[in-house]
Amino acid sequence: MEFSTEFDARIGRGDVTLTERDVALLRAIDDHGSINAATATLGRSYSRGQQRIVELEEGFGDLVARKRGGSGGGGSHLTDLARELLNRYDQLSAEFSGIAETEETVLSGQVVDHDGELATVETAAGTVRALVHDDGTDTGARLTLRADAVTLQSPSRSPEGDRTSARNRLEGTVRTVDRGEPVALVTVDVADEVSLAALVTVTSVEKLGLDRGTPVVASFKATATRGVPVE
Amino acid sequence: MEFSTEFDARIGRGDVTLTERDVALLRAIDDHGSINAATATLGRSYSRGQQRIVELEEGFGDLVARKRGGSGGGGSHLTDLARELLNRYDQLSAEFSGIAETEETVLSGQVVDHDGELATVETAAGTVRALVHDDGTDTGARLTLRADAVTLQSPSRSPEGDRTSARNRLEGTVRTVDRGEPVALVTVDVADEVSLAALVTVTSVEKLGLDRGTPVVASFKATATRGVPVE
DNA sequence: TCCCGTTGTGCTACCAATGACACAACGAGA
DNA sequence: TCTCGTTGTGTCATTGGTAGCACAACGGGA
Incomplete structure (x- = not known):
């Protein structure tokens, strides 16, 4: 019988855990420069996305530097900490998928x-x-x-x-x-x-x-x- | 910054995936000899447990041999296939947790x-x-x-x-x-x-x-x- | 024939996560 | 002072998964 072995990688701190979904959100913010554009392209709601960022930051610390007002209305970008988290997540996934795939x-x-x-x-x-x-x-x-x-x-x-x-x-x-x-x-x-x-x-x-x-x-x-x- | 690396192991086949929750259910059935007792001790509903078993079996094949009526009212026990699945899941978890824990x-x-x-x-x-x-x-x-x-x-x-x-x-x-x-x-x-x-x-x-x-x-x-x- | 505890099935209720929407606050530049 | 697109916040609706409950079907044994 042929199975496929799968996994979800998570990074926890305090009582929040960063999931793949969160990683996708952070990546999209990094790409588009704003939470608004990020949630839109992901087909997710802004309100929830913003809430989620606040939740994550309560556990991990500042992840997204947000600015409102100004020319262009404002925008957001990732902090160094957020980038470190993303790198860490990539590494973890790479290791897990190594396991899941290897003979x-x-x-x-x-x-x-x-x-x-x-x-x-x-x-x-x-x-x-x-x-x-x-x-x-x-x-x-x-x-x-x-x-x-x-x-x-x-x-x-x-x-x-x-x-x-x-x-x-x-x-x-x-x-x-x-x-x-x-x-x-x-x-x-x-x-x-x-x-x-x-x-x-x-x-x-x-x-x-x-x-x-x-x-x-x-x-x-x-x-x-x-x-x-x-x- | 101190993170904890976590994971969920899953085994997929067709379009169903066996999760840790399912594993717990199968283990409880193995322990108690009936779906009824299993779901009760897990604090879960019988109806949902039974449904879930049917879903899993559509993807994996026979997992739980069920008998109703008879002395004691009937009962259930795991098939060899189910045991193999459980072993496979244990091995997978052991490998993943090895990764999650190892320096x-x-x-x-x-x-x-x-x-x-x-x-x-x-x-x-x-x-x-x-x-x-x-x-x-x-x-x-x-x-x-x-x-x-x-x-x-x-x-x-x-x-x-x-x-x-x-x-x-x-x-x-x-x-x-x-x-x-x-x-x-x-x-x-x-x-x-x-x-x-x-x-x-x-x-x-x-x-x-x-x-x-x-x-x-x-x-x-x-x-x-x-x-x-x-x- | 009845009893019993189990399986099988269908319905409603509940809960948590999320989306949809509205609206205020913001601040640089025109 | 006005404009604009963003952030921030709240409320309501939707959805998916689950529990809770009721009831029929089953079949060995008393």
């Missing part, structure tokens, strides 16, 4: 150890360390491993007693290489019936000489793999 | 090259490859680098012409080590006035002998650093 592989396994948030999980592909939130009855867990968190390297150069903080290592062989334009999706067989997806740049594909059958080591940080308890 | 560092810089989504950005800390969405007027970009995507390694063992797909490398020295219980937040000075945050396990801190002043190499994948264009 991921799910590993199920048994929790054999639990130290705070850090769990050791036995999976079909080997034992993996991951962050698992709840720790009440730790029997099993489903780990989700995002393709952009997996780094690939040649087996020749990959010491066992490692000097890196990426301590989850799974050996395998490349199953498929799906070249997008600047990025490629590589799937790696790490056990019978278990394969990982890794998102790497095409230049990395070439540097590592990745092709069907190439032996590789997939490594990923414990702190980058999150899981939820099951059963 | 991150922002690098601003000039875009010097743009190949599809992959941009090369000159920052104060060095040149970095990252995924940047829009590519209309590529002047500057703000890259956000999540602490859980940064891996640390000792400089001794880190070949220049690398055999790994993590190609962004920044050398620096440890500024602070903030030990949480199983995970530690390490900040690394990589240039004047620029420091990165890395989230690693405490055992990695010990293995690498990280302490204030320790020279380290911070590396991260281009596909794990996302940016938004500015100006």
Whole structure:
């Protein structure tokens, strides 16, 4: 069954939260130079738009410098704070949509150890360390491993007693290489019936000489793999 | 200024989307064995709850097996599909909240090259490859680098012409080590006035002998650093 | 055959967010 | 002093989602 994963990003402060709708309003003000023109082009009512700005400013501080009267009747422009908020919102959305869109592989396994948030999980592909939130009855867990968190390297150069903080290592062989334009999706067989997806740049594909059958080591940080308890 | 980053996770299919509210309803049905008891304990109306289930099932397929009449009057229980949906939702939430909570560092810089989504950005800390969405007027970009995507390694063992797909490398020295219980937040000075945050396990801190002043190499994948264009 | 608690369905009422509209206040420039 | 387009403020209407309620349908067991 095919799902689409979606999200709403919000930025909160005090008891107001900035939503996508608010961001659109601020952007329109920035574009048109007045609340009036902004609400008009958005097909929204001025009165409500103005009210909303006041509400937001009670939580965040000055966002819109407004002037009435004068030549042209006045106008409004965004404060530096508002611009910072918009940038922050863009970044947040970019990260969320990264998650919503990126391929991921799910590993199920048994929790054999639990130290705070850090769990050791036995999976079909080997034992993996991951962050698992709840720790009440730790029997099993489903780990989700995002393709952009997996780094690939040649087996020749990959010491066992490692000097890196990426301590989850799974050996395998490349199953498929799906070249997008600047990025490629590589799937790696790490056990019978278990394969990982890794998102790497095409230049990395070439540097590592990745092709069907190439032996590789997939490594990923414990702190980058999150899981939820099951059963 | 201190913000809180929030989100709503949703799973869509067709033209219905499963929200957190729906998840709560399904969970309550699973707990109590009937829609009636579920809506009652949630303080919601039966009629609306039942309607909502029908709406969801039009998009997703059978979620709640309902039986009326019989001993006890009947009852309801979740289908396997519903359970799968709930698991999927849990995983998605876990990933989103990981993003919302995790420390991150922002690098601003000039875009010097743009190949599809992959941009090369000159920052104060060095040149970095990252995924940047829009590519209309590529002047500057703000890259956000999540602490859980940064891996640390000792400089001794880190070949220049690398055999790994993590190609962004920044050398620096440890500024602070903030030990949480199983995970530690390490900040690394990589240039004047620029420091990165890395989230690693405490055992990695010990293995690498990280302490204030320790020279380290911070590396991260281009596909794990996302940016938004500015100006 | 009756009893019971559930599902299924339809109606009204309510609430919060929003739009629609009216009108005063403003202030630079003609 | 007048004009003009904007901000600021208030009132009323509309809308979408929900609760509240009533009542029929169901079917296993007493």
